[in-house]
Structure formats: C-alpha cells, structure tokens
Amino acid sequence: MIELSTKSLFFVLLLLLAPFVLRYRWKGRKTVFLILNIAVISLAAGSLMQLAITAVWILIPFLFVRFVKKQQKLQPVLIIWLIASFVYLAGYGFLFSVLHLDLILPFKILGLSYFLFREIDYVLQMPYLKEQGYACDLTDYLNYVLSFYTLLAGPILRYKAFADDFHKDEDQKGYIPIAKQELFTLINRVVNGYFKVYVISAILDHYARYWFDGLKSHSSMLHAIVAFCIFAFFNCWFIYFNFSGYCDIVIGAAGLAGLEIHENFNRPYLSCNVIEFWNRHHITLSEWIRDYIFMPSYKLLLSGPLAKAAVAAQAIALFFTFFVAGIWHGTTIDYVMYGFFQGLGIVVSLLYREKRKKLLGKQKNKAYENNRAVIWITRIMTWSYISLTFSFTGYPVMPLFLR
Amino acid sequence: MNERFEAKDILKILWIGLKTAIVIYAVFQVSNLTILYQGF
Numbered sequence: 231m232i233e234l235s236t237k238s239l240f241f242v243l244l245l246l247l248a249p250f251v252l253r254y255r256w257k258g259r260k261t262v263f264l265i266l267n268i269a270v271i272s273l274a275a276g277s278l279m280q281l282a283i284t285a286v287w288i289l290i291p292f293l294f295v296r297f298v299k300k301q302q303k304l305q306p307v308l309i310i311w312l313i314a315s316f317v318y319l320a321g322y323g324f325l326f327s328v329l330h331l332d333l334i335l336p337f338k339i340l341g342l343s344y345f346l347f348r349e350i351d352y353v354l355q356m357p358y359l360k361e362q363g364y365a366c367d368l369t370d371y372l373n374y375v376l377s378f379y380t381l382l383a384g385p386i387l388r389y390k391a392f393a394d395d396f397h398k399d400e401d402q403k404g405y406i407p408i409a410k411q412e413l414f415t416l417i418n419r420v421v422n423g424y425f426k427v428y429v430i431s432a433i434l435d436h437y438a439r440y441w442f443d444g445l446k447s448h449s450s451m452l453h454a455i456v457a458f459c460i461f462a463f464f465n466c467w468f469i470y471f472n473f474s475g476y477c478d479i480v481i482g483a484a485g486l487a488g489l490e491i492h493e494n495f496n497r498p499y500l501s502c503n504v505i506e507f508w509n510r511h512h513i514t515l516s517e518w519i520r521d522y523i524f525m526p527s528y529k530l531l532l533s534g535p536l537a538k539a540a541v542a543a544q545a546i547a548l549f550f551t552f553f554v555a556g557i558w559h560g561t562t563i564d565y566v567m568y569g570f571f572q573g574l575g576i577v578v579s580l581l582y583r584e585k586r587k588k589l590l591g592k593q594k595n596k597a598y599e600n601n602r603a604v605i606w607i608t609r610i611m612t613w614s615y616i617s618l619t620f621s622f623t624g625y626p627v628m629p630l631f632l633r
Numbered sequence: 634m635n636e637r638f639e640a641k642d643i644l645k646i647l648w649i650g651l652k653t654a655i656v657i658y659a660v661f662q663v664s665n666l667t668i669l670y671q672g673f
Contacts (some may be wrong), residue, residue, distance in 0.1 A: 412637040414645050421652045429659045 419482030425477025466617035504575035
C-alpha cells in the first residue's frame with residue numbers, strides 16, 4: 231500500500247501539518263482542504279493527460295446530480311457507464327484479451343477503485359440526501375471524492391458520513407481543542423500504523439517473496455505444497471499488517487485533524503467463519519458491497535425466480551457480491567479466482583450455518599457456537615482458508631498453477 | 634489543550650519516540666539495502 235519514495239515522505243509531512251489547518255474553523259476551511267487534496271492528486275498523477283482523465287471521470291457524476299432532471303430513470307445508465315469506464319481505465323487485461331482488444335492505457339490512475347465507490351454512493355444517495363436538507367457544492371464533492379486521507383486504499387467513506395463529519399462544529403470559531411489523552415492516543419496510533427507498515431509488514435513481505443520465488447524451483451509436489459502454505463502464511467499476515475497499518479495511519483492522522491474515519495478492521499483472523507471474517511476485515515468495503523451489490527441482487531432474486539427460497543437467493547446474491555468484489559480488487563485473472571474463492575467460502579459458511587441450525591435446533595446450536603474448542607477449531611479453519619485464498623492477491627499464482 | 638504534562642506523559646512520549654526511531658531506522662534500511670530483515 232505504501233512505498234518508500236519522496237511522495238510518501240511528502241504524505242508524512244502532509245499528515246503532520248494538515249491538522250493545524252483543518253482544526254481551525256473559518257469559512258475558508260473547505261477551500262484549504264480542497265487545495266491540499268488537489269495538490270496530492272496532482273503530485274500523484276504521472277502526467278497532465280492522467281490528471282485530465284481523472285478530472286473528467288470525477289466531474290461527470292457531480293454534473294449529473296446537479297443538472298440532470300430525470301435522475302431516477304438515467305441513474306442505471308450512468309452507473310453502467312461508470313463501471314464500464316472503470317474497467318477500461320483500470321485496464322482489466324484478461325477481459326481485453328478475451329475480447330481481443332488492445333486498448334489498455336499506458337498508465338494507471340491512482341485511487342481509481344475507491345473513486346468508483348464514492349461516485350456511485352454519491353449518485354445513488356444524493357437525491358435522498360437533498361430531501362433531508364443536505365447541500366453539496368463542487369468543493370464539498372471534490373473534497374469527498376479526493377480526500378487525501380482515504381485516497382490510496384480507503385476506508386470507503388459515504389457522502390453522508392463525510393458531510394456530517396466535515397461540517398460538524400462549524401458554528402465554532404478558531405481552533406477546536408484536543409484533550410491530552412486523545413492527542414497521545416492518536417499520535418500513538420499513527421506511529422503504530424507506520425510501525426506495522428514499514429517494520430512488521432516489510433519483514434513479512436520479504437519472507438512471502440522468498441517462499442513464493444522458491445515455488446518456481448520446487449523439486450517435488452510435496453515440497454511445492456509445503457512451500458505454498460508457508461508463503462500463504464507470510465502473505466496473509468503481510469496483508470493484514472500492511473493494510474490495517476495504513477488504516478491506522480490515516481484514521482489516526484484524520485483524528486488529529488478533527489475528522490472521523492470509520493474503522494476498517496476488527497481482529498479479522500479471529501473470525502469463526504468466512505461471513506464473520508468479511509464483517510471484520512475491510513469493514514467499509516463489506517458494508518458498501520452489502521448495500522449496493524448484495525441487497526439489490528437479493529431483492530431481485532426474491533421478487534423473481536427464488537421468491538420462496540430465501541436461503542438460495544441469499545447464497546446466490548452473496549456469491550455474486552463477493553465474486554464481483556474480488557474482481558474489483560485487481561485486474562488480473564488471479565483476482566477472478568480470489569473473488570470465486572471468497573464467494574465460495576461465504577456460501578459454504580452460510581449453508582453450513584443454516585443446515586446446523588435445522589439439525590441442532592436453536593438452543594443446541596447456540597451452545598455449539600459458544601463451545602471453546604469449536605470456536606478455536608473454526609477460527610483456525612477460517613484463517614487457513616482465508617490465508618490460502620489471499621495468496622491470489624498481489625502474486626501471479628494462477629500462471630504458476632497453470633505451468 | 635491546557636492540561637498539564639505529568640511524569641507518565643514523559644514515558645508515553647519516550648515510548649512513541651522509540652517506535653518512531655525504529656520506523657525511521659527500518660525506512661533507512663529499506664531505502665539503502667532493500668532487505669529490511671538484515672538489521673534484525
């Protein structure tokens with residue numbers, strides 16, 4: 231998530247200095263935040279062309295909400311266009327190769343995947359929020375989409391939460407005070423985040439790479455399986471420490487600036503099944519896909535072919551949701567497998583839980599779930615499954631298998 | 634922030650400072666050697 235470069239040193243400086251500007255309440259505060267956000271995206275962009283495409287892609291949803299009258303009818307068209315253009319801009323190589331197209335852009339737009347989530351949320355929620363009295367000018371919109379705190383890798387903000395948080399205490403003037411204990415806690419969290427990213431995850435990444443490289447020269451199948459499991463062990467912990475470390479940095483730094491960003495992790499590797507895991511890992515992503523992919527597809531299935539089979543509808547909708555979410559994570563065929571295995575894990579967890587409830591009854595099932603041995607066995611099983619399936623993220627595992 | 638600093642706050646600052654120093658050391662190692670674990 232974070233690589234060492236002059237850009238990341240600039241990011242550290244920004245996190246240190248931004249609280250002095252953002253804790254100060256005056257009418258120009260949101261303009262100052264916008265200038266900071268535009269400075270970050272301009273520095274991050276590799277070229278003017280990249281910046282121009284990003285600007286157009288970001289502005290279209292705002293212009294749609296602002297000027298289009300029959301929004302309800304045209305919303306699906308805009309969402310489909312946003313997804314299609316995202317697929318193109320992100321450069322989904324395996325899709326292009328299936329379609330025999332050679333259209334991949336020579337650059338990647340930073341934060342594109344997260345822009346997509348925010349743009350869809352904005353387009354779908356703004357009509358309702360307007361009715362509740364929420365206003366949104368261009369500055370507010372750009373601050374929401376481009377916020378440097380959540381630009382790189384989330385957590386995924388919703389416009390309502392952003393607007394409520396950014397505009398709180400606006401009737402006050404001058405600096406919003408911070409208690410000593412809170413100051414220590416937030417600084418400690420930022421330092422812990424950097425420690426997780428640059429020390430712990432860097433060590434884990436080194437060993438994950440070491441064991442992955444060793445896979446290419448395995449002498450026997452058994453050796454390859456053992457090496458793959460060791461690689462998966464280091465890789466899954468690398469993902470946790472790197473991503474949760476990044477979240478600690480931005481949540482802590484935003485807290486210092488008086489902004490609140492939702493928590494994204496809650497000890498995910500202590501989950502007892504894959505459903506629970508996704509409620510504790512990358513929480514803001516899980517909530518977003520629940521609201522915008524799972525719920526519409528579940529309702530669609532319930533209102534149509536699976537009207538009397540709620541569990542089957544739930545299973546299909548969950549599989550579809552996590553399959554799509556998996557593909558969203560990356561542009562190679564490995565992420566298709568990643569999405570498939572996450573969907574499969576979720577469906578198996580759901581069906582097993584439903585079957586168990588029927589077999590044991592409510593009380594016995596509760597006793598079973600609270601049994602200490604069961605808790606630890608299911609935790610180990612879930613963690614093993616997750617660590618193996620997480621191997622498809624960041625490493626070209628599929629070409630290795632196909633070889 | 635008008636609260637007074639106490640003795641235990643010094644310990645907290647030292648603890649945060651120690652972790653910061655390790656991070657800076659690790660970053661320095663990464664930037665020069667690219668193999669982080671060599672320092673540990």
